[in-house]
Amino acid sequence: MTTQPEQGHELVPRPERTPEAARVALARVAPHRLGEMEQHKEQALATAIRDGKIGHLQHWLTHWQVQVEIERRPELHARHHAALAAINETGDRNAPAFRTAMNELHAVESEARQAVSA
Template sequence: MTTQPDHGGQDLIPRPERTPEAIRTALARVAPHRLGDMERHKEQALATAIQDGKIGHLQAWLTHWHAQVEIERRPDLSARHHAALASVHGTTGKDDPAFRHGMIELAAVEDEAVRAVS
């Protein structure tokens, strides 16, 4: 696992290496309730990769979950993520400006996490 934070904050755990087992182990530490989602997503990505004959589905799965761990392990990203989710879920619908703002913030958090792990 790498230990160099790139955001100046106190991380809950070091950033894991980019391997399925390291990411799964890290997720088990920071968000164990999401392990089932990770496994279901992996099976879906594997089936699609076999069907299409393209490894890109597995690479996308790994990047997605590496980014999810990045969000959960960093208090700054985690707080932004949870606030954006609360904003989205607390709105009256897609026409609500708070919904759009929350979705923009969710995308920004995801983008920052992907850039951090890429």
């Protein structure tokens, strides 16, 4: 795991870009999501074998690096949770509140993706 701090408080250091490091970090910050991670890994592996493309596994790892980044940074986690709650409460895809919440969700995921790809 790296030890370079980001702005604000972090629950754990950012993990190295390996499946095991991502799993260990997720186990520390969101152990309830380990089953989801494992199921997604099995799907990515099966698709990679079927298609003969490693890109499915690379996408899986990037997805979970982003999820760990969101979970390990309380301010990102709070924004992510609030955006998902607003999306679920709105129900109407045409409502301005829905679009605002979707924009925030994309902004949080983009910030996390940029952080893990730096």
